[in-house]
Amino acid sequence: MVPFYYTQLTILNNRSKALQMDTNTNPNTSDNLFDLAIDDTARSLLKTAATWAKIVAIVGLAGAALAVIEAFAGNRAAGSMTIASSVLIAIVTVVFSVILNIFLLRFASNIQSGLSGMNQANFNEGVNSLALYLKCMGIFIIVAISLAILFVLIFSAFMGMR
Amino acid sequence: MQNPNDSLFALEFDHQASAYIVQSAKWSRFLAILWFVLCGLFVIACLITIVTTIDRQTTLTTYDMGGQVALGVTLLWFIVILVGNIFRYRFAIRAIRAIRDTDQQMLVSSLGQLRLYTKYCGIISIIGIVLLIAGTIINAFADMSAL
Numbered sequence: 642m643v644p645f646y647y648t649q650l651t652i653l654n655n656r657s658k659a660l661q662m663d664t665n666t667n668p669n670t671s672d673n674l675f676d677l678a679i680d681d682t683a684r685s686l687l688k689t690a691a692t693w694a695k696i697v698a699i700v701g702l703a704g705a706a707l708a709v710i711e712a713f714a715g716n717r718a719a720g721s722m723t724i725a726s727s728v729l730i731a732i733v734t735v736v737f738s739v740i741l742n743i744f745l746l747r748f749a750s751n752i753q754s755g756l757s758g759m760n761q762a763n764f765n766e767g768v769n770s771l772a773l774y775l776k777c778m779g780i781f782i783i784v785a786i787s788l789a790i791l792f793v794l795i796f797s798a799f800m801g802m803r
Numbered sequence: 804m805q806n807p808n809d810s811l812f813a814l815e816f817d818h819q820a821s822a823y824i825v826q827s828a829k830w831s832r833f834l835a836i837l838w839f840v841l842c843g844l845f846v847i848a849c850l851i852t853i854v855t856t857i858d859r860q861t862t863l864t865t866y867d868m869g870g871q872v873a874l875g876v877t878l879l880w881f882i883v884i885l886v887g888n889i890f891r892y893r894f895a896i897r898a899i900r901a902i903r904d905t906d907q908q909m910l911v912s913s914l915g916q917l918r919l920y921t922k923y924c925g926i927i928s929i930i931g932i933v934l935l936i937a938g939t940i941i942n943a944f945a946d947m948s949a950l
Binding site for chain 1: 813814815816817818819820821823824826827830831833834837901902905906907910911914915917918920921922924925928929931932935936939942
């Protein structure tokens with residue numbers, strides 16, 4: 642049977658190894674002295690950026706709501722196929738727009754609360770939301786361009802067959 | 804006057820925030836370059852269309868006014884997007900440099916570009932929504948008068 646003190650010693654040894662590994666792989670964990678600070682100028686710039694980002698997000702969400710209304714209550718004189726395709730395009734666009742604008746709104750809210758309450762966690766969450774917003778936008782644009790290229794290829798192949 | 808205790812409790816771009824801002828900057832740079840390429844391609848397409856239209860005008864003596872207006876509006880839209888992407892690109896480049904070199908001035912400069920970008924987007928989106936609302940109202944009136 643393994644003695645109790647031996648088990649405790651092993652746990653302590655493992656913990657110190659893990660701590661050492663973390664320090665080796667992540668040298669910036671404790672270098673607070675060398676971090677970039679949010680000085681008064683940076684704070685003012687970030688505050689303005691967050692305010693405008695909030696405006697952009699709110700306007701974007703309102704625009705998405707308007708687009709939905711227009712798609713459903715829009716051109717009734719057009720054929721059912723045209724209405725269906727315009728509603729489908731509007732729904733897809735609105736879903737993308739809502740996802741993006743929620744990230745933007747989270748960026749603005751978290752940065753504002755982080756700056757006003759000097760809360761590092763909120764601030765980090767805000768910067769993370771900005772990263773997610775830009776990442777999603779990039780992915781959506783890549784998907785859109787790929788679909789456009791695919792559509793052109795299919796269309797040109799179809800035209801070639803006729 | 805700066806509070807002497809500020810440095811103790813001040814916010815900072817710690818390891819986590821720096822990683823997020825670098826990620827943001829990389830995606831920003833990618834998006835900006837993508838838009839620059841698309842704008843370049845669009846300008847080439849515009850030039851081809853204009854040359855073809857001039858050719859057709861001399862032979863057929865017809866003037867495609869609707870097409871010209873649509874081309875003009877699309878060109879304007881691309882210019883608006885291009886200007887926004889210049890701010891975005893500058894933010895990205897400066898943010899990456901600031902984090903890499905731990906350069907406080909560069910960080911402030913990059914945040915300035917981010918502020919310009921969001922302000923520009925805000926103004927453009929306000930103009931856009933006003934035009935969208937105006938268009939919806941005009942369409943509704945046109946539908947009502949058609950009935």
